[in-house]
Amino acid sequence: MTDFKMPSLGADMEAGKLAQWLVAPGDKVARGDVVAVVETQKGAIEIECFDAGEVAELVAKVGQTLPVGALLARIGSPGAAEAGTVPPAAPAPTGQAAPIPGPEPVFAQAPQPSVEPGAILASPAAKARAAEARVALSEVAGSGPGGAVLLADVDRHIAARPAAPPTAKPGLDMAEMRRAIAAAMTRSKREIPHYYLSHEIDLQTAQDGLAALNATRTPDRRLLMGALLVRAAVRALDKVPELNGRYEAGTAPARSEAVHCGVAVSLRGGGLIAPAILDAATKDTDALMAAMRDLVARARAGRLRMSEITQGTITVSSLGESGVDALFGVIFPPQVALVGFGTPRVRPMIRDGGVAARLAVTVSLAADHRVSDGRRGALFLAEIDRLLQEPLTP
Amino acid sequence: MTRNEIRAAFLADMTEVAPDLDPAAIGETDRFQDDLGLDSMDFLNLVSALHKRFGLPIPEADYSRLVTLAMALDYLEEALGP
Incomplete structure (x- = not known):
């Protein structure tokens, strides 16, 4: 047990x-x-x-x-x-607090039936089950004596009703989320000596490849530049693996074999969450794109999994299409690096000795100086640049 | 389909993609990305849902016609024909 x-x-x-x-x-x-x-x-x-x-x-x-x-x-x-x-479980570890005596637990109540409650015959088990599942007994067809509602009737009713719609407002308390962000970011800036690097990358080749590919695909299979950027960052970790890992206070920095890449998602009501794409290094561009779509949709609906919000080993934050040129991030502890992409924009760049209008993005790295140095960080950003010049492979 | 039917279908897809938006509060001329805060992933999810519902290809070149609700309804009306 x-x-x-x-x-x-x-x-x-x-x-x-x-x-x-x-x-x-x-x-x-x-x-x-x-x-x-x-x-x-x-x-x-x-x-x-x-x-x-x-x-x-x-x-x-x-x-x-x-x-x-x-x-x-x-x-x-x-x-x-x-x-x-089976022998009883070991005693709880010491220091385990008693349940917090917060607000009274809210137990599910059966909605008030529209007819007099006394008019509905139901077994105690059926009543309890209905209350638990928030089912009005008046809506359940009873099969017992005199039309009494039995436990099996309630279960049948629950099984037959459509799945509960996702909560429109995903139970998010913005003040609480703000406090969580404040705590994590304060800890980060207090404990992690950040260093920052930035680099401008020519995205025109990637953009041309992307447009050509997307023109052959239905919307559900199209890729976004964001997926290409995340994939390049994940692949570049091969060259500078010390940026991928965790550094918990009182322990040695631990590199991670797997890349669980956090993707910062801003929520429209304010606030930010960075769930991780697990095992991102094993995914090709299409798989990464699918994972990002799924993650963003579930972040909006408030349906993320524990592993996704606790196991990140690096985070990528992108400003998307309507932001500004560059983003310099704050590392999400206990991670040791954060990659920031500004908004891609057409800029004048020197190509073949002349000025050309090219789509470009500024990528930045915020990294923990206890774990890596600027030279390694520079190698990482240069590798992202190199990978983004390769022909697109979905 | 009438314009109102298209509107209802469009708003259903929109609130599926962005459950935090109130469909009643979406104005005809609100820009999806700048005013309503849809990001490129939300927008692609919306286009995918419209593709699935209406069977239209909606190429990337047409995205510039899907900026506001009024523009999107014009586009869909035209694409779906009489």
Whole structure:
């Protein structure tokens, strides 16, 4: 039996509110399955489980605000004997805080039926299930004696109704998000000695290749320049791998084999989130583009996964099409580098001894001087430039 | 399709791509990128949704005709024919 606990979704996170369970006792889960949704400063985040097994017990209730490390559920090991014969889990680590006595947990209430409540016959189990699932008993066709609503009727009703539409406003508390950004950025500027480099890159070849390719494709398969820029940055890490990794206080800087590339997404209400494309180095341009589309859509809808917001090893921030020339970023701790792309713009550049109008972008690097030096950083930006001059390979 | 039907379909796709926008608050002449804050990824997702719904190719060369709701409705009306 293993304990499934409230995860930490960032150094600044102290507690999270359980918004939804996506599993029930008895369900089989595999490592990496999304099992719950937790509301945090970064919006609603889908939480994956770290163990395979069978859900034995859901300990936390939907609506409860619980500190990081609090027990959420118990998961039985696959193939383990009866739950009762498994020794009890080790005591909780010391220092684990008691549940935060925040606002009263909001338990789901059944909407008031339109007819007198007394008029609806329903079994206690059906009532409880309906309340839990926010189903009005008046809407459920009862199959019990005298038309009474039974548990099975409620379950059938729930199964038949359309999937809940995604919340239009993704439970984002902008003040909370602002606080999270403030905490991370203050820590970054306090702890990380940044150095900055910038370089102008001719994008005309890449742009011509992109336009020619997109002309042959339907909109759902088109690429954006942003995907080419991210791919070039990810590939350039081959040459300067020390920019890809994490540096936690009190430990040695750790390079990462995998590139989990954070992509900064600005939210229209204000605020910013940088979920990671996992294993970005293994993806070709098309796959990277698909991953970015998916990530942006889910960031807007407030449906990111825990691994995406906790495992980044480097971040790319782009101003997109309607920004300014250059962006000098603040590293997202505990990462050690951030690549910034300004808005591509047609500029005069010297080509073959003459002035030519070319699409160009300014790329910048903000890097941790404890981990790398300017010369290596310069090599990295030059490599991004070189890669962007290659013919486009989707 | 009437212009109103196209408008309703367009706004449905738009709010799917940008769930944080209120369709009632989108004015005829609001520019998607500059006024409503759609980025290039949102815009491409919108074009993809319109392509899927209407079966139109919508080449990149036509993007400049999809700047505001009024312009987009003109474009779609014309492309879909009478």
